Amino acid sequence: xxAVDLATSSxxxxxxxxxGLAADSNDTSWTIDNPDGAHAIAVGLDAPLEVTINGHxxxxxxxxxxxxxxxxxGHTGWGIAxxxxxxxxxVTGNASQAAGATGHGGLLVIEGDAGHRCGISMKGIDIVVxxxxxxxxxxxxxxxxxxxxxxxxxxxxxxxxxxRIYVRGKVASLGADCVEKDMGPEHRAxxxxxxxxxxVDADPKDFRRxxxxxxxxxxxxxxxxxx
Amino acid sequence: xxxxxxxxxxNPELSDSLGDHLTTMLIGMTERGPDSAGIAxxxxxxxxxxxxxxxxxxxxxxxWRELGGDMGEALGVETDVExxxxxxVVAVFGGDExxxxxWLKATHPEVRVMGYGxxxxxxxxxxxxxxxxxxxxxxxxxxxxxxxxxxxxxxxxVTTEHSHPFTAAADICLVHNGSLASPNRLRKWxxxxxxxxxxxxxxxxxxxxxAFRMGEGATLDEAxxxxxxxxxxxxxxxxxxxxxxxxLRDPISCKPAVLAETDDWVAMASEFRSIAHLPGVKNASxxxxxxxxxxxxxxxxxx
Numbered sequence: 001x002x003a004v005d006l007a008t009s010s011x012x013x014x015x016x017x018x019x020g021l022a023a024d025s026n027d028t029s030w031t032i033d034n035p036d037g038a039h040a041i042a043v044g045l046d047a048p049l050e051v052t053i054n055g056h057x058x059x060x061x062x063x064x065x066x067x068x069x070x071x072x073x074g075h076t077g078w079g080i081a082x083x084x085x086x087x088x089x090x091v092t093g094n095a096s097q098a099a100g101a102t103g104h105g106g107l108l109v110i111e112g113d114a115g116h117r118c119g120i121s122m123k124g125i126d127i128v129v130x131x132x133x134x135x136x137x138x139x140x141x142x143x144x145x146x147x148x149x150x151x152x153x154x155x156x157x158x159x160x161x162x163x164r165i166y167v168r169g170k171v172a173s174l175g176a177d178c179v180e181k182d183m184g185p186e187h188r189a190x191x192x193x194x195x196x197x198x199x200v201d202a203d204p205k206d207f208r209r210x211x212x213x214x215x216x217x218x219x220x221x222x223x224x225x226x227x
Numbered sequence: 228x229x230x231x232x233x234x235x236x237x238n239p240e241l242s243d244s245l246g247d248h249l250t251t252m253l254i255g256m257t258e259r260g261p262d263s264a265g266i267a268x269x270x271x272x273x274x275x276x277x278x279x280x281x282x283x284x285x286x287x288x289x290x291w292r293e294l295g296g297d298m299g300e301a302l303g304v305e306t307d308v309e310x311x312x313x314x315x316v317v318a319v320f321g322g323d324e325x326x327x328x329x330w331l332k333a334t335h336p337e338v339r340v341m342g343y344g345x346x347x348x349x350x351x352x353x354x355x356x357x358x359x360x361x362x363x364x365x366x367x368x369x370x371x372x373x374x375x376x377x378x379x380x381x382x383x384x385v386t387t388e389h390s391h392p393f394t395a396a397a398d399i400c401l402v403h404n405g406s407l408a409s410p411n412r413l414r415k416w417x418x419x420x421x422x423x424x425x426x427x428x429x430x431x432x433x434x435x436x437x438a439f440r441m442g443e444g445a446t447l448d449e450a451x452x453x454x455x456x457x458x459x460x461x462x463x464x465x466x467x468x469x470x471x472x473x474x475l476r477d478p479i480s481c482k483p484a485v486l487a488e489t490d491d492w493v494a495m496a497s498e499f500r501s502i503a504h505l506p507g508v509k510n511a512s513x514x515x516x517x518x519x520x521x522x523x524x525x526x527x528x529x530x
Contacts, residue, residue: 153517
């Protein structure tokens with residue numbers, strides 16, 4: 001078990017130490033204290049580490065994460081788990097905007113609320129939000145699942161590709177080309193699995209599914225009004 | 228880029244440390260704005276019939292006491308002058324603040340009015356936030372609430388006058404992170420309606436816009452709601468008023484903002500870094516304010 005106190009060491013030193021671990025290192029359990037809103041904590045991890053951050057972090061925490069499990073016991077700034085590839089990132093508080101942006105894989109769990117543009121341009125990541133999210137959720141989402149147990153702001157799924165969206169609460173409005181779709185057994189199974197892995201106690205039957213109407217994949221002058 | 232901060236004290240026992248905390252918050256936003264910095268602090272409330280003006284002249288040896296004496300004589304009132312580096316706070320006892328400003332404009336055009344009212348004082352200058360705060364002794368300031376700004380200039384010159392906060396009206400001023408899309412058009416619109424401008428800065432346009440709406444009879448909340456329709460561009464605003472403070476973001480909200488609240492205080496900042504060292508922050512509720520939503524706190528509700 002390694003402990004780093006960011007009140008006395010720099011984020012650069014911390015990240016260098018995490019990046020420098022050998023692939024077969026036994027030093028896999030890390031605790032980070034006093035993050036005090038610093039940016040880019042634990043970015044670019046590429047090893048099966050267990051990292052626990054006690055406190056509130058700034059921008060891009062756990063960005064580009066690969067195989068590591070990162071837990072933030074606090075609030076996160078912009079772009080938590082941005083471009084995550086695999087592994088798990090869990091936030092016990094609220095997250096600011098662009099949570100999980102462009103993520104390719106892995107699971108991002110936000111136990112509080114997330115701000116706007118949650119899952120923007122998601123490319124395969126799974127995002128589960130226990131609370132509510134702001135506007136433009138899953139904007140241009142290409143793949144993966146966005147699950148929201150609370151409410152959703154305006155323009156959900158605007159210009160959506162193939163990302164799937166599951167919402168239990170109210171949806172303020174759907175964005176261009178986003179429509180409600182039927183919930184089949186395979187969708188319920190996916191949702192059940194995601195809720196279980198995220199530790200969210202909710203019944204898949206209470207959710208509605210949204211996806212792309214696939215009218216905006218290619219520019220079509222007849223649809224100009226929808227762009 | 229710019230960084231903005233605001234701190235509103237709910238527990239009066241913390242009022243003595245307002246300046247200390249505000250300074251730490253301001254310094255926390257240095258990377259977002261190293262060009263210039265400024266604060267508005269609400270303290271030492273004057274009586275109903277007493278005005279307080281914060282004035283600026285680049286010369287640190289400017290003869291402020293002479294100016295105070297002349298002003299008192301011309302307006303037939305008592306004045307009191309407190310000098311802080313290149314700023315001075317002039318109290319005008321029993322005199323109206325509009326009369327004092329008119330006299331200054333006519334007789335001392337070289338002097339800039341940074342702020343006016345009964346409780347608000349405004350200090351701003353070029354330089355790093357730590358240096359600006361040191362220059363004016365912000366750490367030692369007491370009070371109920373304050374707002375601050377660190378500037379990385381994008382649309383107009385780096386000067387003391389272009390620094391924030393911008394005063395909108397008596398005891399109301401504004402800090403801004405963002406840029407307005409068509410400030411010149413709105414400035415012309417306001418000028419046609421009698422508003423006067425001191426700089427070509429876009430934030431001053433927003434400040435004058437709110438002043439204009441309130442001059443028409445709008446409450447602060449109504450003025451801010453109207454701003455959501457009339458102000459085009461990116462903004463996170465933090466406003467200080469005589470008895471409180473307000474936060475407003477544009478409907479897209481590209482510019483950052485974080486709010487934190489405990490039983491003792493409410494804090495707003497562009498980034499959490501500026502809030503991280505406030506007392507009791509570990510148990511604060513922390514969230515990102517929603518777009519196009521008005522957040523206000525008032526001293527009236529204070530314990």
